[in-house]
Amino acid sequence: MIKAGAALAAALLLAGCGVKTPTEQKTQAATEPRNPLEVTPSEDLLKQLKIGEAKYAAVAASLRIPGRIEADETRLAVVGAPMTARIVEMEVIEGQNVKRGQVLATLYSTELSDAQFNFLKAFSQQTLAQRAAERAKQLLAADVIGSAELQRRETELSQSNAEVSALRDQLKVLGMNADEIQKLEKNRVVNSRSEIVAQIDGTVLERKVTIGQVLQPAETAFILADLSSVWLVADVPEQVAGAIAVGKLVEAEVPALPGHPIRGKLSFVSATVNPETRTVTTRIDLPNPHRRFKPAMLATVILKDNAENARVIPSSAIVREGNDELVFAQTAPGAFILRPVTLGAEVDGNRVVTAGISAGEKVVLDGAFHLNNERKRMALQGK
Numbered sequence: 001m002i003k004a005g006a007a008l009a010a011a012l013l014l015a016g017c018g019v020k021t022p023t024e025q026k027t028q029a030a031t032e033p034r035n036p037l038e039v040t041p042s043e044d045l046l047k048q049l050k051i052g053e054a055k056y057a058a059v060a061a062s063l064r065i066p067g068r069i070e071a072d073e074t075r076l077a078v079v080g081a082p083m084t085a086r087i088v089e090m091e092v093i094e095g096q097n098v099k100r101g102q103v104l105a106t107l108y109s110t111e112l113s114d115a116q117f118n119f120l121k122a123f124s125q126q127t128l129a130q131r132a133a134e135r136a137k138q139l140l141a142a143d144v145i146g147s148a149e150l151q152r153r154e155t156e157l158s159q160s161n162a163e164v165s166a167l168r169d170q171l172k173v174l175g176m177n178a179d180e181i182q183k184l185e186k187n188r189v190v191n192s193r194s195e196i197v198a199q200i201d202g203t204v205l206e207r208k209v210t211i212g213q214v215l216q217p218a219e220t221a222f223i224l225a226d227l228s229s230v231w232l233v234a235d236v237p238e239q240v241a242g243a244i245a246v247g248k249l250v251e252a253e254v255p256a257l258p259g260h261p262i263r264g265k266l267s268f269v270s271a272t273v274n275p276e277t278r279t280v281t282t283r284i285d286l287p288n289p290h291r292r293f294k295p296a297m298l299a300t301v302i303l304k305d306n307a308e309n310a311r312v313i314p315s316s317a318i319v320r321e322g323n324d325e326l327v328f329a330q331t332a333p334g335a336f337i338l339r340p341v342t343l344g345a346e347v348d349g350n351r352v353v354t355a356g357i358s359a360g361e362k363v364v365l366d367g368a369f370h371l372n373n374e375r376k377r378m379a380l381q382g383k
Contacts, residue, residue: 037337310344319368
């Protein structure tokens with residue numbers, strides 16, 4: 001009775017002072033709403049978490065720019081016919097590798113045969129004029145003709161020589177080489193067939209003609225490219241173009257070739273801005289001995305600034321809820337709260353922290369995804 005009375009008196013005294021009894025404290029704790037952002041994981045889950053502080057690392061701001069692989073324009077050859085001609089045979093297809101001098105297509109051209117006929121006619125006249133001049137020299141020596149007649153015949157010879165020379169050059173323009181012209185002079189046989197040959201060792205990028213097509217002198221028949229070296233081209237936004245120059249080190253990636261990172265120097269920076277896209281064209285000379293890089297492949301060029309020290313956390317520490325990025329900060333041993341943070345660029349699997357984590361504060365560096373699932377489960381169960 002004495003103990004019971006003492007307990008009752010103590011309770012009345014605590015009530016009078018505004019202090020809640022242990023029973024009342026438990027009841028209040030059970031009725032207070034739980035913070036849905038807080039979580040106290042089980043011992044097993046706690047062992048799976050990696051907890052630590054944001055660390056400092058050298059970080060360089062980077063800009064990722066869409067790029068593309070292009071054929072080196074200094075290694076391109078556009079091949080066509082120098083005269084109007086009909087294609088009678090086709091020897092190559094797109095993608096085929098060819099050697100310099102290899103026949104790509106055979107042509108038939110009346111323009112070529114007409115030029116050969118005119119050359120043979122002029123060549124015959126040259127031969128006659130040369131004989132006439134030699135005969136005139138003999139006659140002048142025999143005092144049969146005067147010097148004026150010799151001068152006339154020598155003038156005719158000079159004109160014939162000039163005409164033959166001009167027609168020989170025309171045949172060269174039409175695709176005949178010196179041996180073929182010499183053979184024409186010897187055999188006096190007109191040939192209307194001609195060939196389109198490769199000007200370089202390379203690959204047939206495009207074939208723009210078919211058998212039976214009449215090809216005009218201004219038309220392109222084939223485009224050849226030496227792909228042993230290609231260009232990686234990127235259009236840099238005008239706003240950052242002032243920070244780049246020839247020789248700047250850059251990195252690049254080609255999605256079609258994972259595991260083949262590209263590092264090189266800018267070999268060209270355009271001196272003008274494209275007025276339509278407001279960009280500056282840049283490129284890297286890219287060795288391509290194994291032909292891995294193919295024209296029209298997409299790429300990403302990464303431009304980096306000078307490195308600076310910044311606090312970073314691994315990407316595995318970040319929880320995304322809608323458009324927000326959050327981390328779990330440790331509030332007590334074994335207790336965490338989900339907190340929004342402001343993050344910067346991603347560098348080597350880490351994110352730069354600009355706000356939201358205090359110096360020396362510990363956060364969940366790995367396992368945040370599982371901890372967030374546990375938080376959601378506990379919230380649903382009302383724990």
